[in-house]
Amino acid sequence: MIPELSNPSVCMRDPQGVEDIIKAMHKAGPNTIQVISDFDMTLTRFAYNGKRCPTSHNILDNSKLISDDCKHQLKDLLDEYYPIEIDSNRTVEEKLPLMVEWWTKAHTLLVQQRIRKDLLQVVVKESDAMLRGNYQLFFDHLQEHHIPLLIFSAGIGDVLEEVLRQAEVFLPNIKVFSNYMDFDEAGVLKAFKGELIHTYNKREGALLNAGHFEEIKFRHNILLLGDSLGDLTMADGVHNLENILRIGFLNDKVEERKPSYLKAYDIVLVEDETMDVPNAILRYLTSTK
Numbered sequence: 001m002i003p004e005l006s007n008p009s010v011c012m013r014d015p016q017g018v019e020d021i022i023k024a025m026h027k028a029g030p031n032t033i034q035v036i037s038d039f040d041m042t043l044t045r046f047a048y049n050g051k052r053c054p055t056s057h058n059i060l061d062n063s064k065l066i067s068d069d070c071k072h073q074l075k076d077l078l079d080e081y082y083p084i085e086i087d088s089n090r091t092v093e094e095k096l097p098l099m100v101e102w103w104t105k106a107h108t109l110l111v112q113q114r115i116r117k118d119l120l121q122v123v124v125k126e127s128d129a130m131l132r133g134n135y136q137l138f139f140d141h142l143q144e145h146h147i148p149l150l151i152f153s154a155g156i157g158d159v160l161e162e163v164l165r166q167a168e169v170f171l172p173n174i175k176v177f178s179n180y181m182d183f184d185e186a187g188v189l190k191a192f193k194g195e196l197i198h199t200y201n202k203r204e205g206a207l208l209n210a211g212h213f214e215e216i217k218f219r220h221n222i223l224l225l226g227d228s229l230g231d232l233t234m235a236d237g238v239h240n241l242e243n244i245l246r247i248g249f250l251n252d253k254v255e256e257r258k259p260s261y262l263k264a265y266d267i268v269l270v271e272d273e274t275m276d277v278p279n280a281i282l283r284y285l286t287s288t289k
């Protein structure tokens with residue numbers, strides 16, 4: 001049905017179940033579909049030529065807008081908390097307060113740096129941020145078929161929007177839920193707006209944004225893309241969900257985390273830096289045959 005499902009990066013717990021979901025979504029038609037995707041390490045690459053690519057936070061952390069001393073402090077936070085974020089031996093309940101601690105400390109440090117809004121464009125341009133291979137097809141296809149894309153990110157909204165803008169794919173069918181910066185009248189960062197979104201509270205974020213799901217309430221079929229087990233709750237605000245196909249990018253600590261990803265995601269893409277599989281599924285879902 002979809003040859004790309006035989007790619008070496010593809011793992012499935014229940015291939016027949018995946019086929020059934022895809023067939024049901026195809027039968028219902030593109031007008032019933034919405035896509036909900038995480039951003040960092042899902043729409044962006046985890047690594048390129050053996051080198052880690054930055055998250056939207058890291059784009060700022062590593063930039064010329066941050067003092068050397070602050071860069072060290074942000075790196076220490078990353079080294080302390082990232083292993084906790086991806087630790088398969090800890091429960092989400094254990095991780096929750098630690099994630100709040102990480103994001104809060106990092107955001108406090110960023111605010112102290114008095115970051116200028118007008119320089120975000122420059123630091124994104126100078127960064128190593130990269131969207132996954134064949135990302136253009138993904139964004140263009142969704143736009144062409146009027147399929148809404150919700151990007152639900154615990155990263156920094158202003159930065160991720162700039163990444164999309166510079167790649168020329170920040171299209172009108174895209175809506176973003178993320179952590180947005182609050183600038184003073186001189187354009188200097190003074191705080192972060194609204195409720196904090198971190199890896200493991202996306203369910204709360206989804207429920208707070210009920211208005212978005214209300215607007216597209218006739219789209220009961222979901223293609224969900226994520227890279228963490230926390231991303232699985234991104235669709236919790238969807239009305240009368242009929243079918244959901246969950247695609248998970250497994251980028252790091254692959255052998256240790258594979259069993260839990262296979263249990264939670266319908267399709268697991270192991271160390272796959274491309275959008276080829278989601279693109280092939282979307283092509284099928286929007287085809288008339």
Ligand SMILES: Nc1ccn([C@@H]2O[C@H](COP(=O)(O)O)[C@@H](O)[C@H]2O)c(=O)n1
Binds near residue numbers: 103198
């Ligand atoms: N100070 C921080 C906090 C988080 N991160 C990483 O960003 C990712 C969150 O963004 P999503 O688009 O994936 O929701 C998360 O996985 C953290 O590892 C960071 O780099 N710095």
